[in-house]
Amino acid sequence: xxxxxxxxTGQQGAKVAKPADSDPQWxxxxxxxxxxxxxxxxxxxxxxxxxxxxxxx
Amino acid sequence: xxxxxxxxxxxxxxxRELTEVVPHLRAFARGLCGRADMADDLVQETLxxxxxxxxxxxxxxxxxxWTFVILRNAYLTDMRRNRFRGEYDETVAERILxxxxxxxxxxxxxxxxxxxxxxPPERREALLLVGAxxxxxxxxxxxxDCAVGTIKSRVGRARAALxxxxxxxxxxxxxxxxxxxxxxxxxxxxxxAAGNGIAARS
Numbered sequence: 001x002x003x004x005x006x007x008x009t010g011q012q013g014a015k016v017a018k019p020a021d022s023d024p025q026w027x028x029x030x031x032x033x034x035x036x037x038x039x040x041x042x043x044x045x046x047x048x049x050x051x052x053x054x055x056x057x
Numbered sequence: 058x059x060x061x062x063x064x065x066x067x068x069x070x071x072x073r074e075l076t077e078v079v080p081h082l083r084a085f086a087r088g089l090c091g092r093a094d095m096a097d098d099l100v101q102e103t104l105x106x107x108x109x110x111x112x113x114x115x116x117x118x119x120x121x122x123w124t125f126v127i128l129r130n131a132y133l134t135d136m137r138r139n140r141f142r143g144e145y146d147e148t149v150a151e152r153i154l155x156x157x158x159x160x161x162x163x164x165x166x167x168x169x170x171x172x173x174x175x176x177p178p179e180r181r182e183a184l185l186l187v188g189a190x191x192x193x194x195x196x197x198x199x200x201x202d203c204a205v206g207t208i209k210s211r212v213g214r215a216r217a218a219l220x221x222x223x224x225x226x227x228x229x230x231x232x233x234x235x236x237x238x239x240x241x242x243x244x245x246x247x248x249x250a251a252g253n254g255i256a257a258r259s
Contacts, residue, residue: 026223027188027216029169034189037084049101050076053108054068 063112071111074120075104081121081190082128088185089132091174099135103128122192125200129182136178172222176215183211184219 063071082103086096106127107114114123173181179201186197187208194212198205 026169026172026219029166030173030184030189031191033166033170033173034084034088034185037087038080040080040083042079043097045097045101046079046104049104050072050079053072053075053104 067116068111070116071114075107075124078121078124079104082124085125085185085190086128086132088173088189089129089178089182090136091170099128099132102131102135106131119196121190122196122200125186125190126202129200133178168223169219172219175222176218180211180215180218183208184215187212188216 079100082100083096086099086103087093090096090099103124107124110127114120173184176184182201183197186192186200187194192200194205194208197212198208201208
């Protein structure tokens with residue numbers, strides 16, 4: 001079972017960059033989890049708060 | 058850095074940048090504390106603190122990184138006061154569970170989110186910053202006020218833990234609601250807040 005490790009190094013094309021991570025499935029999920037919140041429309045409470053900031057001092 | 062009074066246009070710039078970064082603050086907070094309503098409370102708190110501290114912001118530097126520090130510190134403080142227990146928001150996870158087109162096997166984001174919330178906070182935040190927020194190790198280290206090596210080590214451990222949990226499906230059910238686990242997390246938080254996490258030496 002030692003071929004497992006060595007094959008990640010030499011492969012061309014597929015995964016090149018990041019040293020430590022072989023990008024497991026969930027890695028993409030983690031980013032999507034984050035991006036899905038970033039893409040949410042901003043609740044009104046935030047718009048209200050941002051508006052109020054100006055008058056705050 | 059001498060002049061403390063910001064001009065109106067500097068304030069406007071600050072406000073604009075702060076506004077732009079809100080979605081990212083919400084995403085980071087959601088990942089940290091799991092529940093959408095609490096996460097948003099945390100972001101509001103962060104915005105007020107950032108606004109009050111705007112004189113300390115260096116124009117031209119990263120607003121996202123600067124506000125993440127504030128959010129993180131607010132989170133740690135609130136976590137101590139027991140406001141957050143890393144609760145898992147079922148509805149959020151369900152909504153984003155939909156698999157992306159062309160993916161053979163849908164990723165169970167709900168599992169992933171749950172697994173993420175079982176990680177010690179210092180590893181969770183490190184993984185969020187690097188793996189989700191796209192920060193470099195160096196930037197993440199600055200945000201967490203620790204060495205780059207420490208961040209690398211935390212991210213590595215977080216990844217290993219998630220790999221293990223997600224590959225054999227052994228995700229603890231709600232370990233954060235469990236008293237023992239929660240106490241352990243709070244103890245770690247003391248270290249994190251003191252600026253020297255457990256992995257600080259690596």
